[in-house]
Amino acid sequence: MKRYKVNMVKPASLKTVSVLITGFHGYGAVGYLATRYTVSKLSMELVGFIETPMVVDFTSIEDYGFSKPHEIFMKQLDNIGVVALLNRVNPDRRFMVSYIKAFVNVVKMLNVEEVFLIGGLDVRFRENKEEFRWLKTKWSKRSLDAPYFMKGAYIVGPLASLLLALEEHGIPALAIFPYTEPESIDHRAAASAIRVVSSILNIYIDISELVSYAEKIEEMEKLIQSMQLQQSAEKKESVMHT
The missing domain is CATH 1.20.5 (Single alpha-helices involved in coiled-coils or other helix-helix interfaces)
Known part of the structure; x- marks a missing residue:
């Protein structure tokens, strides 16, 4: 049966409370850019990947060898353990159910206590001078000094699927949506997302x-x-x- 499944290539354990950061190629590619940059700046170690149901037809050369579509990285910092799922491509919609199951398995296997999702929000929704909006699952106790996500506005794509799954599985999750031009590759919005998440976690990312x-x-x-x-x-x- 074709499906996504978790494949760990190294023993993975963290000594402290751990969080997971991820995003996708949505508006402004903000989620992907922010995750990739975080992995690089924290010098995170590849510990596994989510295996795809179909044979992939692309790769790149990285420090650890050939890249894969959905890679799992880890870094133990002084006060917190950070896990990052780097989605080089969006998951195949035909197998989204199995991708979500694999994602939840990663969260449980690595004892992740909180998930941070990063996406982009169309700049046309901006009402004042706010830099971003946010939302959370009902299991999260976080509260940010910024406007909450608009009622009635749709969240679409794999990030929406993960939000629903995390809500269903009782996993605390916070989603950050910096404003961006939908058709651009927005490095400034990615920087904004990293600044927000690193501030929440009390870690430094240049x-x-x-x-x-x-x-x-x-x-x-x-x-x-x-x-x-x-x-x-x-x-x-x-x-x-x-």
Whole structure:
């Protein structure tokens, strides 16, 4: 039977309370970017992966060898254990039930006490100057000084599926949604999410590289827009003198 299943490649145990961080390629690819950056900056160790039901047709070369679609990383910090599930691609919708079961198995196997989900929120929903919105399962005792997620607005994709599963299984979970342009790859929003999560967990993750990269992209976009406006003006002037 084709299904997702957990495959641990190293013994995995944490000495303290542990949390899990994950996200997907949704709006702005915020969840994926934030998770990948966290794995890199905390020098997390690959301890396993969620095996896919179908043969994959892509990989990349990493420090530990060939990458896989859904990798499990771990890091023991002084005051907390951090687990990260890096989803290089979104799970196959045809096998979403088995992916959710595998995810819950990871949470239970590694004694994760709280899950942090990271997504992106369409910037058109912004009402004031807030940086992000958030929500939680009823099992979470967290409360953040930021607007809660809007009533009636839909959360879609694998993050929504995980939220429902975590609620059903009685697992405390908090979801962070920085505002982003839906069609962009938003490093600044990813930095915002990391800043929020690291503050909650009282850990340090240097986000300067993400912010710097975002600034360079913004500068390039402004330059391109300026060039396009200049070309448009030159064409208009050329037509007027024809």
